Amino acid sequence: MQSEQQYLSSYDPSKYQHPSVTVDILIFTVADRKLRLLLIKRNEYPYLGKWAIPGGFLRMDESADEAAARRIREEAGVEQVHLEQLYTFSAVDRDPRTRVISIAYLATVPSGKLHYLAGVGAEDAALFEICGVAGKSVNDNPESGDSGADEDFLLRGPDGTVISSRDLAFDHYRIIRTAVLRMRGKLDYTDLAFGFVEDPSSFTLTELRLIHEAILDRPLDIGNFRRTIKREYEAAGRIEECGPEKGAVGRPAMLYRFTDKK
Amino acid sequence: MQSEQQYLSSYDPSKYQHPSVTVDILIFTVADRKLRLLLIKRNEYPYLGKWAIPGGFLRMDESADEAAARRIREEAGVEQVHLEQLYTFSAVDRDPRTRVISIAYLATVPSGKLHYLAGVGAEDAALFEICGVAGKSVNDNPESGDSGADEDFLLRGPDGTVISSRDLAFDHYRIIRTAVLRMRGKLDYTDLAFGFVEDPSSFTLTELRLIHEAILDRPLDIGNFRRTIKREYEAAGRIEECGPEKGAVGRPAMLYRFTDKK
DNA sequence: AGAATAGTGTCTTTCAGACAATATATG
DNA sequence: CATATATTGTCTGAAAGACACTATTCT
Numbered sequence: 001m002q003s004e005q006q007y008l009s010s011y012d013p014s015k016y017q018h019p020s021v022t023v024d025i026l027i028f029t030v031a032d033r034k035l036r037l038l039l040i041k042r043n044e045y046p047y048l049g050k051w052a053i054p055g056g057f058l059r060m061d062e063s064a065d066e067a068a069a070r071r072i073r074e075e076a077g078v079e080q081v082h083l084e085q086l087y088t089f090s091a092v093d094r095d096p097r098t099r100v101i102s103i104a105y106l107a108t109v110p111s112g113k114l115h116y117l118a119g120v121g122a123e124d125a126a127l128f129e130i131c132g133v134a135g136k137s138v139n140d141n142p143e144s145g146d147s148g149a150d151e152d153f154l155l156r157g158p159d160g161t162v163i164s165s166r167d168l169a170f171d172h173y174r175i176i177r178t179a180v181l182r183m184r185g186k187l188d189y190t191d192l193a194f195g196f197v198e199d200p201s202s203f204t205l206t207e208l209r210l211i212h213e214a215i216l217d218r219p220l221d222i223g224n225f226r227r228t229i230k231r232e233y234e235a236a237g238r239i240e241e242c243g244p245e246k247g248a249v250g251r252p253a254m255l256y257r258f259t260d261k262k
Numbered sequence: 263m264q265s266e267q268q269y270l271s272s273y274d275p276s277k278y279q280h281p282s283v284t285v286d287i288l289i290f291t292v293a294d295r296k297l298r299l300l301l302i303k304r305n306e307y308p309y310l311g312k313w314a315i316p317g318g319f320l321r322m323d324e325s326a327d328e329a330a331a332r333r334i335r336e337e338a339g340v341e342q343v344h345l346e347q348l349y350t351f352s353a354v355d356r357d358p359r360t361r362v363i364s365i366a367y368l369a370t371v372p373s374g375k376l377h378y379l380a381g382v383g384a385e386d387a388a389l390f391e392i393c394g395v396a397g398k399s400v401n402d403n404p405e406s407g408d409s410g411a412d413e414d415f416l417l418r419g420p421d422g423t424v425i426s427s428r429d430l431a432f433d434h435y436r437i438i439r440t441a442v443l444r445m446r447g448k449l450d451y452t453d454l455a456f457g458f459v460e461d462p463s464s465f466t467l468t469e470l471r472l473i474h475e476a477i478l479d480r481p482l483d484i485g486n487f488r489r490t491i492k493r494e495y496e497a498a499g500r501i502e503e504c505g506p507e508k509g510a511v512g513r514p515a516m517l518y519r520f521t522d523k524k
Numbered sequence: 525a526g527a528a529t530a531g532t533g534t535c536t537t538t539c540a541g542a543c544a545a546t547a548t549a550t551g
Numbered sequence: 552c553a554t555a556t557a558t559t560g561t562c563t564g565a566a567a568g569a570c571a572c573t574a575t576t577c578t
Contacts, residue, residue: 063354064363103363138451206556228540485532512529512575513577515530
């Protein structure tokens with residue numbers, strides 16, 4: 001129960017308007033040893049012609065998780081991929097038109113599932129390599145520029161063109177930065193990397209290592225990586241050998257199967 | 263550009279309604295060696311009489327961060343506390359009245375700042391000790407009950423009464439569980455614990471250890487804890503000695519000052 | 525002295541990182 | 552055999568965990 005004064009001072013008609021709620025999806029993949037992100041070129045104002053993270057409005061009859069799954073189906077034609085909530089961006093002026101808050105999701109997609117990306121239609125979509133994201137996400141607020149938390153980085157498009165993170169639509173440079181740092185942070189204590197494996201029922205430890213290297217953007221020691229993965233996963237029965245690779249260039253690698261149990 | 267068919271099939275009038283957006287604040291503190299959470303007793307339907315996390319509607323002229331800061335000021339009279347976004351809960355049926363999505367925030371407050379909690383008014387508010395939260399947050403979706411991710415836990419009120427997490431309003435048991443697991447996960451690689459220190463410019467390592475123990479809900483080795491903290495923080499110049507404690511019961515402890523730089 | 529709390533030292537095991545060596549395929 | 556890749560082994564130093572010991576205050 002509030003006093004009358006409290007009630008009046010806290011009363012504000014704008015309180016009863018509702019903001020628009022969108023769900024933005026960061027569709028990451030690892031191809032050609034690089035971490036890449038699906039962006040679409042905007043064909044309307046604001047930010048006409050700028051590259052942006054795909055997204056869409058949250059419908060009244062679906063949760064944000066469901067909206068994200070729907071949107072990635074519509075945008076990239078993929079289903080059953082790993083999808084996790086990243087952060088909710090809500091700065092008042094982040095959309096110049098009206099008040100929009102965006103629940104950002106992060107999707108990890110094997111590059112093979114994105115092959116029919118060209119079929120999306122006239123809408124311009126492309127995979128961009130993420131270059132030079134620096135820093136740590138620890139203790140940082142994704143939505144404030146404090147503590148040098150949003151330095152510039154670059155995105156390299158399929159035709160070799162390079163754009164600066166500042167040339168993206170809206171506050172999308174912050175969302176992307178947050179996602180990359182989050183992936184790096186979670187890489188070694190979650191199953192995140194397995195979301196990028198082309199075929200989880202048959203993969204090599206080299207494939208898995210290249211995924212880790214793409215996300216971290218640095219080379220890893222081959223032997224140490226194998227030792228760690230085998231300790232963390234094979235010992236716990238979460239991956240198991242399933243026969244040697246066929247038709248390899250050098251020595252054929254052992255294939256592994258990922259079991260999602262536990 | 264979509265085809266007409268795509269446009270029509272994706273058109274849905276409910277798409278243009280906007281959900282209500284609220285900000286819920288988990289106000290944690292550590293008092294008497296226990297992790298405690300501020301809950302309020304609801305005085306209206308739904309869930310009349312049930313305990314709930316304080317919250318409020320997001321206004322059109324404030325970001326979620328700002329709304330959370332405002333709300334904690336209104337509810338607990340505290341300012342300048344550590345506040346971080348936890349997760350956004352958006353299940354369609356999480357509020358029986360209407361569609362409400364909630365951006366949950368986690369606040370870490372020194373118990374001394376909550377002393378005038380009794381002055382909140384007739385609204386029933388109390389600190390509850392969190393007992394028996396188990397499990398890991400790794401790989402789990404906070405909003406789905408998969409993988410045994412939401413087991414029951416207990417809350418002990420100030421008068422000794424114990425309530426089950428299932429007796430809380432809405433999906434608040436999930437929100438609380440998510441928060442506790444998140445705090446445990448972030449404890450040793452962020453500055454989270456310092457948010458509970460009564461006076462960051464003068465604290466003992468024992469006070470800091472008791473905070474860690476309260477969050478983890480298990481005792482820590484005294485010597486090992488000191489060694490780790492001194493390595494991580496004192497070596498980096500983030501804490502520094504500032505003279506011995508006065509008037510202690512046993513041997514006076516060294517006092518430290520926390521410097522927030524870098 | 526005894527109680528109470530603060531602080532140090534030591535030993536073992538685990539793990540990360542650097543790096544060398546060996547194994548198995550193809551051409 | 553040369554080349555290419557996979558896989559194993561070894562060494563070192565850092566760090567976690569268990570635990571014993573010493574130090575300083577008060578009554």
